[in-house]
Amino acid sequence: MNREAIEAAIPHRAPFLFLDRVVDRTESSIVCEWTVPADADWFRGHFPGTPVTPGVLLSEHTFQAAAVLISLALGGFADEDGVPVLTKVADARFRRRVSPGERLTTRVEVEERVGPAWYCKARTTCGDETVLRIRFALSATGAMARIAK
Numbered sequence: 001m002n003r004e005a006i007e008a009a010i011p012h013r014a015p016f017l018f019l020d021r022v023v024d025r026t027e028s029s030i031v032c033e034w035t036v037p038a039d040a041d042w043f044r045g046h047f048p049g050t051p052v053t054p055g056v057l058l059s060e061h062t063f064q065a066a067a068v069l070i071s072l073a074l075g076g077f078a079d080e081d082g083v084p085v086l087t088k089v090a091d092a093r094f095r096r097r098v099s100p101g102e103r104l105t106t107r108v109e110v111e112e113r114v115g116p117a118w119y120c121k122a123r124t125t126c127g128d129e130t131v132l133r134i135r136f137a138l139s140a141t142g143a144m145a146r147i148a149k
Helices: 003-009 055-074 141-148
Strands: 021-025 029-035 084-094 103-114 117-126 129-140
Touching: 003 021, 003 055, 021 055, 029 055, 055 084, 055 103, 055 117, 055 129, 084 117, 129 141
Parallel strands: none
Antiparallel strands: 021 029, 029 103, 084 129, 103 117, 117 129
16 A cells, blocks of 8 residues: 555554555554655754664554554545544563664554454564554544443
């Protein structure tokens, strides 16, 4: 999948879309790539002179990959589904800094689905090095609202 297909699957758009392409997908997993833009505005203020990609953006990259997987599993997010949102972060381990221009590869696996919640784990790498390991849950806002009633 290219960027256009990704945009058809989730509501995120530039400058807050952190996926370039989907490399592989199964029913319960997805592999995505993202090249961190060398000219990203956040580098101006996030350690000037020694730019580092913020961990929260690395995490968001994994959440967006999971959102694409969920969207494809559901056949898209219907209006009544709302949009996919982060509902839980269970564990995040950052192993390596990410510099401007580096390409990341992320594999997300669905571990469990409970009601509207999709519990996932992800591993992001740069080359052969692990950048991030994280566990989290995403839910669709519309499904959460229906349960709350």
